[in-house]
Amino acid sequence: MMFLEKGDLHFVLDVLAGLGKLYVPAESNGITRFVPYGGEKTQVWLQTNTAISPKEILFPATETLYRYETGRGKETVKPVADHHAPLILFGIRSCDLQAITCLDDVFLDGEFVDELYRERRETATIIALSCAKAGPHCFCQSMGLDPLAHRQSDLQMYDYDQYYGLEANSDRGRLLLETLEKHDLLSVSGRENPVPALEFALEVETEGITEKLTGMFEHPLWEEVASKCLNCGICTYLCPACHCFDISEKLDNAHCGSKIRCWDSCMFSGYTRMAGGHNPRPGKRERVRERFMHKLCYFPQRYGKYLCTGCGRCLAKCPVGLEITKIMELVKEVENDA
Amino acid sequence: MMKQLIAQMQEIARELLETGIVQTVIGWEKGSRWYLSPPVFVRKPEDAGRLWYDQFAVPNLSGYLLDYRNKNEKVAVFVKGCDSRSVVRLIQDNQVRKENIVAIGVPCAGMRDQSAVNDEKEPHELPLLSKCLQCRYPNPVYADRTVGEAVVDKSLNVPDDLDAGTGLMGGDLTGDGSYVSSGIVERLEGLSSDDRYDFWQKAFSKCLRCYACRNVCPACSCRECIMDSEHSLWVGKGSSPTENMFNALIRAYHVAGRCTTCGECERVCPVGIPLMALNQFLGQEVNKLLEAYDAGIDETLKPPLEMYGWPDFDGLFRCAKGVRA
Amino acid sequence: MPEVAAFSGQRLAGVDDVRRINPLVPVQAQITRAITETHDTKTLYVVGLDGKVPFSLNPGQVAMLSLLGVGEGMFSGVDAGDHLEFSIKKVGALTGALHEVEPGQIVGLRGPYGNGFPLEFCRGKNLLFVAGGIGLAPLRSLVRFCIKHRSDFGGIHLVYGARTPGDLAFKGEIAGEWVAVEDFAISLTVDQGDRDWQHHVGFVPNLLRELKPAPDNTVCLVCGPPAMIKNSIVVLEELGFAAEEVLTTLEMRMKCGIGQCGRCNIGSCYVCLDGPVFRLADLKRYSSEY
Ligand code: SF4
Ligand code: SF4
Ligand code: SF4
Ligand code: FES
Numbered sequence: 001m002m003f004l005e006k007g008d009l010h011f012v013l014d015v016l017a018g019l020g021k022l023y024v025p026a027e028s029n030g031i032t033r034f035v036p037y038g039g040e041k042t043q044v045w046l047q048t049n050t051a052i053s054p055k056e057i058l059f060p061a062t063e064t065l066y067r068y069e070t071g072r073g074k075e076t077v078k079p080v081a082d083h084h085a086p087l088i089l090f091g092i093r094s095c096d097l098q099a100i101t102c103l104d105d106v107f108l109d110g111e112f113v114d115e116l117y118r119e120r121r122e123t124a125t126i127i128a129l130s131c132a133k134a135g136p137h138c139f140c141q142s143m144g145l146d147p148l149a150h151r152q153s154d155l156q157m158y159d160y161d162q163y164y165g166l167e168a169n170s171d172r173g174r175l176l177l178e179t180l181e182k183h184d185l186l187s188v189s190g191r192e193n194p195v196p197a198l199e200f201a202l203e204v205e206t207e208g209i210t211e212k213l214t215g216m217f218e219h220p221l222w223e224e225v226a227s228k229c230l231n232c233g234i235c236t237y238l239c240p241a242c243h244c245f246d247i248s249e250k251l252d253n254a255h256c257g258s259k260i261r262c263w264d265s266c267m268f269s270g271y272t273r274m275a276g277g278h279n280p281r282p283g284k285r286e287r288v289r290e291r292f293m294h295k296l297c298y299f300p301q302r303y304g305k306y307l308c309t310g311c312g313r314c315l316a317k318c319p320v321g322l323e324i325t326k327i328m329e330l331v332k333e334v335e336n337d338a
Numbered sequence: 339m340m341k342q343l344i345a346q347m348q349e350i351a352r353e354l355l356e357t358g359i360v361q362t363v364i365g366w367e368k369g370s371r372w373y374l375s376p377p378v379f380v381r382k383p384e385d386a387g388r389l390w391y392d393q394f395a396v397p398n399l400s401g402y403l404l405d406y407r408n409k410n411e412k413v414a415v416f417v418k419g420c421d422s423r424s425v426v427r428l429i430q431d432n433q434v435r436k437e438n439i440v441a442i443g444v445p446c447a448g449m450r451d452q453s454a455v456n457d458e459k460e461p462h463e464l465p466l467l468s469k470c471l472q473c474r475y476p477n478p479v480y481a482d483r484t485v486g487e488a489v490v491d492k493s494l495n496v497p498d499d500l501d502a503g504t505g506l507m508g509g510d511l512t513g514d515g516s517y518v519s520s521g522i523v524e525r526l527e528g529l530s531s532d533d534r535y536d537f538w539q540k541a542f543s544k545c546l547r548c549y550a551c552r553n554v555c556p557a558c559s560c561r562e563c564i565m566d567s568e569h570s571l572w573v574g575k576g577s578s579p580t581e582n583m584f585n586a587l588i589r590a591y592h593v594a595g596r597c598t599t600c601g602e603c604e605r606v607c608p609v610g611i612p613l614m615a616l617n618q619f620l621g622q623e624v625n626k627l628l629e630a631y632d633a634g635i636d637e638t639l640k641p642p643l644e645m646y647g648w649p650d651f652d653g654l655f656r657c658a659k660g661v662r663a
Numbered sequence: 664m665p666e667v668a669a670f671s672g673q674r675l676a677g678v679d680d681v682r683r684i685n686p687l688v689p690v691q692a693q694i695t696r697a698i699t700e701t702h703d704t705k706t707l708y709v710v711g712l713d714g715k716v717p718f719s720l721n722p723g724q725v726a727m728l729s730l731l732g733v734g735e736g737m738f739s740g741v742d743a744g745d746h747l748e749f750s751i752k753k754v755g756a757l758t759g760a761l762h763e764v765e766p767g768q769i770v771g772l773r774g775p776y777g778n779g780f781p782l783e784f785c786r787g788k789n790l791l792f793v794a795g796g797i798g799l800a801p802l803r804s805l806v807r808f809c810i811k812h813r814s815d816f817g818g819i820h821l822v823y824g825a826r827t828p829g830d831l832a833f834k835g836e837i838a839g840e841w842v843a844v845e846d847f848a849i850s851l852t853v854d855q856g857d858r859d860w861q862h863h864v865g866f867v868p869n870l871l872r873e874l875k876p877a878p879d880n881t882v883c884l885v886c887g888p889p890a891m892i893k894n895s896i897v898v899l900e901e902l903g904f905a906a907e908e909v910l911t912t913l914e915m916r917m918k919c920g921i922g923q924c925g926r927c928n929i930g931s932c933y934v935c936l937d938g939p940v941f942r943l944a945d946l947k948r949y950s951s952e953y
Contacts, residue, residue, distance in 0.1 A: 065685070065687050065688060066688050068731045068732070070731045070732055075691060075731060075769040077688065077689065077691065077731070077771065079685060079688045106922075106923050107923060110921070110922055110923075110936075111921070111922075111936070112686045112921035112922070112923070113686075114685070114686075114687070114923060115685035116685065214948075217930075217948050217949060243923065243925060244924055244925030244926060245918070245919070245923070245924045245925070246918055246924065247687065247735065247918045247919065247924070248734075249732060249733070249734060251732060254732075257731075257732055259687075261687070264918075264924070264925075264926070266925065266926070271916070271926050272915070272916050272926055272927075273916060274754075274914070274915070274916045275736065275754045275755030275756075275757065275758060275916075276754035276755065277754075278889065280889075280915070280951065280952050280953050281952070286951070286952075290928075294925070294928070297931070298928060298930060298931035299931075301930075301931035302931045
């Protein structure tokens with residue numbers, strides 16, 4: 001393991017910024033999120049996970065798929081290629097990295113590959129950061145994650161008091177370490193302080209939940225919990241793992257425009273409404289059920305992992321306290337043959 | 339005192355459900371943290387014990403009445419003073435039928451500012467929300483039943499000896515995004531129009547278009563919002579500065595003169611946009627231009643922007659007048 | 664910056680790569696014919712800009728048709744060898760605009776998506792087609808396949824209903840070609856007949872109950888409005904059809920067609936990727952989801 005003095009962090013960030021497009025967690029415009037590193041004026045924020053997840057870097061809220069022109073027999077379609085320098089994501093927490101692996105499953109690992117996502121993802125170097133404390137809404141441990149490290153990172157940073165301990169998990173991570181060494185920023189003589197286990201205010205039991213939910217599609221629970229939901233997009237938009245999107249038009253004028261893709265939410269009425277007006281998920285019960293079933297039952301069935309990583313963002317911001325941890329408890333309480 | 343009040347609330351709910359006067363009672367319950375009292379829907383008399391009330395029962399429950407507008411179901415809803423104004427609005431707009439709802443007034447000495455919590459485990463003192471500091475209707479203006487000291491009373495009843503809060507509607511965005519207290523509307527009015535434009539551009543640049551503000555709002559009652567209309571050429575689905583601004587302006591104008599200043603939109607906004615500053619500002623403008631009006635106080639008075647009368651102060655309908663003459 | 668190059672070591676995709684790989688970008692295709700089937704349904708013939716069929720479609724597979732500036736929609740198609748056919752009912756803005764297109768016009772096309780009908784499973788069996796309204800469109804691809812490979816299948820029975828005689832699609836094809844096919848029974852019904860109507864009157868499920876088709880060695884393929892599917896299923900169960908032998912092809916709101924946008928799921932399956940053909944047995948738990 002290599003060590004970095006915490007006071008030298010900004011030198012490291014400066015070096016990283018020279019290697020690619022560097023994103024860091026920061027406070028910006030009154031909210032914490034990942035922003036392009038802009039030197040000293042960037043208010044780097046490393047306390048807990050950010051309010052807005054880093055999903056937006058790899059899977060932007062809105063992006064153009066292609067531009068087009070029409071009119072008098074002339075029709076052209078111009079795909080958009082997102083040429084950019086390689087990405088470096090600094091300070092990614094275990095929950096958010098796990099969520100990125102969920103996005104990978106969806107966008108990269110199937111029969112069809114999303115090129116726009118692939119291009120960003122494949123050029124991205126992920127520098128993970130261990131959590132020094134669990135936030136009030138965190139429950140990643142319950143979701144089977146280790147808040148101190150995630151193997152899918154290129155470089156893992158451990159938070160040790162005055163030092164960061166650095167460990168490479170990939171070639172790219174090793175290359176980064178070499179580069180930082182060349183800049184004389186690392187030393188081998190740090191202390192690998194034993195990190196006390198994190199204290200989680202929130203704990204849930206997940207065992208067997210996928211199997212149990214398989215039989216709970218028609219359970220009255222959904223009606224009960226859904227009434228208070230506002231069907232807003234907060235939970236799904238803040239979630240680092242929610243991947244649903246919409247494709248729609250953006251007209252510049254009568255003859256040209258672009259096809260855009262933007263985040264969508266299973267909570268919205270239009271999500272499943274068909275052109276003729278039929279909507280298989282007409283109300284709150286169906287939509288709330290879909291959200292939790294997708295996260296805890298369908299996604300695990302399809303991809304072998306939960307689509308919830310315990311980041312706690314939806315808990316923190318849901319205006320009516322519809323908490324996924326509570327849902328998991330309620331599901332657990334349901335009699336097995338009910 | 340609070341215990342007694344809660345017992346009374348549970349009693350009324352039980353009675354309403356047992357006698358079948360209503361099928362659902364919408365109230366608050368004890369949340370998963372000491373500072374949370376989220377909404378709860380009680381449908382069985384035996385569940386009435388879940389009802390709870392304290393200084394964290396911030397959510398205005400009257401917006402849920404919109405879920406019942408197409409149903410022939412009777413529903414009871416607990417309302418604080420400010421919430422009761424939303425019920426009046428909904429009745430005025432024919433969104434709910436008076437005979438289908440039972441509004442139960444509860445007394446409110448002001449709600450506490452959850453954003454000031456610094457210990458999630460141990461309860462501690464919190465300042466009042468600043469909307470509560472400015473409260474003019476601590477008592478319900480409309481209620482079928484009341485609990486505790488709540489009196490249906492239209493008098494201006496300003497609570498005193500309350501400590502200042504900074505959360506919900508007391509804030510202003512400074513350049514670096516941190517909140518400082520003091521009247522945001524006045525501060526905005528003091529800015530040049532360019533600066534004001536920049537302020538709002540910056541504020542709405544972080545809008546997620548999650549529509550929580552709209553969905554929670556008891557004045558946002560359109561059956562289909564133009565923002566959801568798939569083939570609207572007015573606004574696209576993506577988030578971009580112009581489209582976020584369009585969304586914001588449509589909403590602000592649409593609730594102008596109808597907004598009861600319950601502050602729910604600002605409370606729910608996940609990115610902390612000071613939405614109430616817009617609403618308060620437009621409310622003031624309506625009052626200045628048309629007539630002094632307090633939305634949701636008197637169900638017999640129409641909102642100023644929903645009617646037209648002589649004199650036509652800005653000549654909007656000059657030609658119509660010509661035709662008439 | 665040599666450091667950067669060493670560090671990234673990555674190839675950046677160009678525009679052509681994106682076009683080649685990004686499955687969300689359509690290819691351009693051309694309408695060669697537009698046939699009016701009923702007052703609200705048209706069939707469009709589509710070829711690539713080179714005049715050839717842009718890709719082949721197995722019976723039951725779907726493709727995304729688009730009009731620039733209007734929108735995209737998923738339709739089941741028929742692969743007619745030298746062109747693709749899409750039968751489109753006018754229900755919204757896109758389908759309305761597609762009804763206006765004229766031969767020569769350019770449209771966007773991407774696909775093929777989904778799994779078609781399980782041809783191997785159907786081979787050697789009797790086939791009972793149960794269709795309502797435009798629901799015959801997706802089944803038509805299989806009907807035509809069966810006609811082409813007639814000896815591979817047993818007896819065919821089509822039970823087809825619509826609201827009025829004027830709402831029955833593919834009347835020409837049914838009366839002109841299908842009636843002439845060997846061992847191909849056709850039962851037509853409408854909710855409301857007119858003076859010239861000589862077939863059944865009533866809903867499809869009721870007609871099924873009356874006709875009592877035998878379940879032995881028979882695969883049943885159902886498609887139509889959700890209510891028709893659900894009620895027919897009840898009757899089919901009464902008649903002794905096993906849930907494994909009843910197939911249906913579903914229509915959902917779709918955006919990506921490739922299992923990513925999330926909206927077309929039924930349980931853990933995506934209609935666009937794993938469907939649109941499902942065995943009834945797999946849908947049972949989620950009957951309210953379509
Ligand atoms: S669960 Fe909460 S955040 Fe999610 S849609 Fe419902 S009200 Fe909004
Ligand atoms: S469901 Fe909630 S807690 Fe789980 S990953 Fe998404 S936002 Fe985080
Ligand atoms: S609640 Fe806030 S983020 Fe959501 S749409 Fe409204 S203004 Fe935008
Ligand atoms: S259409 Fe996007 S997942 Fe099926």
